Amino acid sequence: MLKFLFIFFMLLISPLFEMQNRKNNLDLVVDSDMTFEQALRGTKAPKEILDSLVLIDVYYYSFDQKMHKGQLVVHKDLKDEILEIFEMVKILKYPIAKVIPIVKYNWSDEKSMLDNNTSSFNYRTISGTNRLSLHARGRAIDINPFLNPVVYEDGKIIPRGAKYDIKRIGTLHPRHPLVLEFKHLGWRWGGDFQSYKDYHHFDKEK
Ligand SMILES: [Zn+2]
Structure with missing residues (x-):
């Protein structure tokens, strides 16, 4: 009898859950919704690198305080750590402007930076050098x-x-919990670089 009442009660209130779900979906702002092929279109990366990459969906509050969905192309070995970082991003309500694969900016790091876009994979050299960046293997992220x-x-x-x-707000510094969490996971922060400071940059070579 009790069990029956419980089921009846749940049936009665289930439209409320449904409404809440629908509201959450309506509130979600989609910044990026690409396929893997679209996210890599036009890259010059060799096949061995392309085979090591994955496209992941990430969720974050942006500066409009709404929940956004973005996407990142990262090395498959770093996927879980990046998702863990984004869990923390949500808990802290650390605002991230947008997270869109850099193909949207025709692979221009400069255009992506000017747009305050967070991204990872980009087959490119380190700015001002001819050495391949860890971004070229999806092993770095700029926030x-x-x-x-x-x-x-x-x-x-x-x-x-x-x-x-x-x-x-949204600025990283040496005592910021996200910086500490990245380091805890074994990542390097560009804010610790000696010759210049790259405050948006995190990477993990191995
Ligand atoms: Zn970077």
């Missing part, structure tokens, strides 16, 4: 690059027009 720019020793800042101000 809110306009708020967390590259600052050179001579004071030059990339992307142009950006400022590094740790008082602004």
